[in-house]
Amino acid sequence: MSEKLMVKGTEAIAEAAIRAGCRNYFGYPITPQSELAEYMSRRLPQVGGTFLQAESEVAAVNMVYGAASTGKRVMTSTSSPGFSLMQEGISYIAAAQLPCVFVNVVRGGPGLGDIQPAQSDYFQATKGGGHGDYRLIVLAPSTLQEAVELTYLAFDLADEYRNPALILADGLMGQMMEPVEFPEFRDLKTLPKHEWALTGCNEREPNKVTSFNIDPYELEKMNKVYQEKYLRIIKKEKRWENYMTEDAEYLFVAYGTMARIIKTVVRKAREEGIKAGLFRPITLWPYPYEELHELSEKVGFVLTVEMSAGQMIEDVRLAVSGRTKVFFYGRTAGVIPTPNEVLEELKKKIGMVKV
Amino acid sequence: MGTKKLNTTVEVITLKLKSSDFGNERIFIFLGPFGSGKTELSINFALWRKKLNKKVSIADLDIISPYFRVRDHIDFLSKKDITVIAPPKEFMHADLPIIPPKIMGYITNTDYELIMDIGGENDGAMVLGMLKDHLSEFGYTCFAVLNTRRPFYRNEDSILELLDRLQSSAKIKINYLINNTNIGKETTVDLIEEGEDLLKKVSEKSGIPIAFSVIPDFLDSEILIGSEKKFFRIKRFFSNDQIDQEV
Amino acid sequence: MPARGYIEINADKCKGCGLCISFCPQKLIRFSEKFNTKGYHPAEFHDPQKRCIACGFCYQMCPDSAITVYRFKGVTQNV
Amino acid sequence: MIKEMFLKKPKSLSEKEFTYCPGCHHGIVHRLIAEVIDELNIREKTIVVAPVGCSVFAYEFFYLDGTVAPHGRAPAVATGMKRALPDRIVFTYQGDGDLAAIGTAEIIHAANRGENITTIFINNAIYGMTGGQMAPTSLIGMKTTTTPYGRDPKKDGYPIHVCETLQNMKGVAYLERLTVSSPQEVIKAKKSIRKAFEAQINQIGFSLIEVLSTCPTNWGMTPVEAIKWLKENMVKEFPLGVFVDKTKGVN
Structure with a gap:
């Protein structure tokens, strides 16, 4: 670790990627994450890397496909409408089992929406978005330091499982500034060797990277490989945080920036004698269902708070499986719920439950 | 945007500066790299000038940043009787590089002091190019705001190179450096001094004097007493404190 | 004039498109009476009078790389 | 008399049998590319990017490392590869729908960037894979399954001229339109494909060879008739x- 720097979220993620060994970036500008591309355009040439501003997100994601198929560490970043455009390529990349990292700095939607922070791309991130049965490893940081650590981790997970990973942030995380310590530069020689990579068939049989098989039985075999892999990921890679849940009577569930605001709410609630706690999923896929289920059995109700009209709440309901009531509070279109506003909501729900 | 709602309380700022410290010009321009603290400083500077009983206007000329702009504090500033020159309300959150046309009027209106918050790097500074004739006619003081704990500008050479680049893009001269070295709420006096030491070297080489160092509101102002250095104590408008409130 | 070479047609690769037949300047290729494994009548080399000049036109036009052309050494020719 | 093998299947073609219809020119062009790769001795550092279309399996037909791009995106995929491994040889193989309809943006920008890749573009004026629909390059008046009354420029627009569109792009190093409709033209085409690959090897920019090709199946003609039709109609529209x-004097 080095000394602390004051960085923006987009810069934190970009620098962390470079330190993780990413030397290839392809992207297309879109607010509120263009600084990530700008940072890369400035920084990658300094470390012998490649930055390319593509003609569209569609082209960018396919450049990622190409670079990833050579076994090199590669990433792209975008914001909601841009991520929609990338879905085609993401589906192919997942099927071709290519490791790479995506960043979606979510803004208010749907449609062109606005440029303010939102969490309304949860479905798209965790339930597909593209075609076919595939999964992305989805990591949702809540502070910039965590964004650095999860970005670094995302490359390792992508390599280990030959699967694309996604950093799901929101506009506020992308734009806010915080002090951050960066990890050391990964020695590129220590990065995993990929036997499957397309590098030219020098002294070996040719490698083929594909995302299809027109024989349904063969394609089903490919699908089974994906599904087995996803099961391994579910088993090993779930991450979450419990905040003041030990004695909690009311449980918040929130992720990313919203979870951070909820921590304030939990402290405020406890100041007033209300025993609140927070369950914060860090991996949105795989989702920590069992861990949340266990906690939910001990509380009066669960209150899910999102900067959306209610998306993660569907996973919360699956986890809780009817063991307790599940409420929702959310703001959309880039409006960030304030701690007091959420605290009022908590009190309202307590009143409702008691009646 | 939501952060606006998160910042509600405002303290009176304490200062150790005299109104005449930066000459007699009435236009103050704040330039610098991305995220060096220009906007926060511009707002605080405007508050200070207001306290000196001036008629104050502040112009949001940030065509670069999508968030954390002067326009996010328009209500608060208006209440303090500071005129905010920003894009029209309907475009306030638009992702468009809008230069408010009113700016010309406030450059030429000698009743008002004008504080100009410019977007990051030379790309942001470019907007000054179109105003340069008016600016040189009416006179100005230009500050370069620097945080030596930001990426890319952590040594003498890179800062000197930046100053050249800013001046050639903005087509105006930088009169002062401001040491805004900080790492948010973890900022210490030692850290601020570390920045000042580096900027002193830059100052010697460039011939541009240091105006002052910025001290955040949460640091004990005791350190200012007896110091020969010039400090500017600011209220932090764009901190994450409201998100991570201590109870 | 002796043959300058000859060709071999991989009958199972041949799809019977007939391009080699139509471009052979010596007219030495024809459709076989037999079917190949794909069910096509493959092209067949027929050169009883040893007139093949090994020009390679059949090879150049074959879309399935089913033709190999052999040349006899010491026999010069111009294509 | 001693015999020697004079012409045989090149090493850079795999043993896999082509999936193409009888008489389809894809096979001829595949072989030419493979011969060029053999002759330039670059097989072990060449990567093929196949398209979506009839030649979707092209990556299997070459004895090379290879992949299939999403429809139209081959130039972007190749760009990613080439930027990650600048010393490898990367080529895309694309049809008219892939390159000139859905992938128009990708090919134009790859060409304009002067991306050091080579594209072999097969233009047969029709969609083969999906069953004979109108292609961006279908001729005016041409009947296809989606232009049953013939291509009407008022409704369907005009045939797109790819070479003419790309020729003013500064990043283009070599650009040629040719056919493989006679042995002489095949031999000539090989020289051109070689030039295109050499342009990449010498890093002078983007190279593209457009091959006007037949589609006997969807044109409803014998392979021999199709060649005649190509010469009489397509060559007129696409000179x-x-x-x-820009390869002259570069070595």
Whole structure:
């Protein structure tokens, strides 16, 4: 670790990627994450890397496909409408089992929406978005330091499982500034060797990277490989945080920036004698269902708070499986719920439950 | 945007500066790299000038940043009787590089002091190019705001190179450096001094004097007493404190 | 004039498109009476009078790389 | 008399049998590319990017490392590869729908960037894979399954001229339109494909060879008739020739 720097979220993620060994970036500008591309355009040439501003997100994601198929560490970043455009390529990349990292700095939607922070791309991130049965490893940081650590981790997970990973942030995380310590530069020689990579068939049989098989039985075999892999990921890679849940009577569930605001709410609630706690999923896929289920059995109700009209709440309901009531509070279109506003909501729900 | 709602309380700022410290010009321009603290400083500077009983206007000329702009504090500033020159309300959150046309009027209106918050790097500074004739006619003081704990500008050479680049893009001269070295709420006096030491070297080489160092509101102002250095104590408008409130 | 070479047609690769037949300047290729494994009548080399000049036109036009052309050494020719 | 093998299947073609219809020119062009790769001795550092279309399996037909791009995106995929591994040889193989309809943006920008890749573009004026629908390059009046009354420019627009569109792009190093409809033209085409690959090897920019090709199946003709039709109709709409050649004097 080095000394602390004051960085923006987009810069934190970009620098962390470079330190993780990413030397290839392809992207297309879109607010509120263009600084990530700008940072890369400035920084990658300094470390012998490649930055390319593509003609569209569609082209960018396919450049990622190409670079990833050579076994090199590669990433792209975008914001909601841009991520929609990338879905085609993401589906192919997942099927071709290519490791790479995506960043979606979510803004208010749907449609062109606005440029303010939102969490309304949860479905798209965790339930597909593209075609076919595939999964992305989805990591949702809540502070910039965590964004650095999860970005670094995302490359390792992508390599280990030959699967694309996604950093799901929101506009506020992308734009806010915080002090951050960066990890050391990964020695590129220590990065995993990929036997499957397309590098030219020098002294070996040719490698083929594909995302299809027109024989349904063969394609089903490919699908089974994906599904087995996803099961391994579910088993090993779930991450979450419990905040003041030990004695909690009311449980918040929130992720990313919203979870951070909820921590304030939990402290405020406890100041007033209300025993609140927070369950914060860090991996949105795989989702920590069992861990949340266990906690939910001990509380009066669960209150899910999102900067959306209610998306993660569907996973919360699956986890809780009817063991307790599940409420929702959310703001959309880039409006960030304030701690007091959420605290009022908590009190309202307590009143409702008691009646 | 939501952060606006998160910042509600405002303290009176304490200062150790005299109104005449930066000459007699009435236009103050704040330039610098991305995220060096220009906007926060511009707002605080405007508050200070207001306290000196001036008629104050502040112009949001940030065509670069999508968030954390002067326009996010328009209500608060208006209440303090500071005129905010920003894009029209309907475009306030638009992702468009809008230069408010009113700016010309406030450059030429000698009743008002004008504080100009410019977007990051030379790309942001470019907007000054179109105003340069008016600016040189009416006179100005230009500050370069620097945080030596930001990426890319952590040594003498890179800062000197930046100053050249800013001046050639903005087509105006930088009169002062401001040491805004900080790492948010973890900022210490030692850290601020570390920045000042580096900027002193830059100052010697460039011939541009240091105006002052910025001290955040949460640091004990005791350190200012007896110091020969010039400090500017600011209220932090764009901190994450409201998100991570201590109870 | 002796043959300058000859060709071999991989009958199972041949799809019977007939391009080699139509471009052979010596007219030495024809459709076989037999079917190949794909069910096509493959092209067949027929050169009883040893007139093949090994020009390679059949090879150049074959879309399935089913033709190999052999040349006899010491026999010069111009294509 | 001693016999020697004079012409045989090149090493850079795999043993896999082509999936193409009888008489389809894809096979001829595949072989030419493979011969060029053999002759330039670059097989072990060449990567093929196949398209979506009839040649979707092209990556299997070459004895090379290879992949299939999403429809139209081959130039972007190849760009990613080439930027990650600048010393490898990367080529895309694309049809008219892939390159000139859905992938128009990708090919134009790859060409304009002067991306050091080579594209072999097969233009047969029709969609083969999906069953004979109109292609961006279908001729005016041409009947297809989606232009049953013939292509009407008022409704369907005009045939797109790819070489003419790309020729003013500064990043293009070699650009030629040709056919493989006679042995002489096949031999000539091989020289041109070689030039295109050499342009990449010498890093002078983007190279593209457009091959006017037949689609006997969807044109409803015998392979021999199709060649005649191509010469009489397609060549008129799409004139042959070298559009850009910056390879001279570069070695």
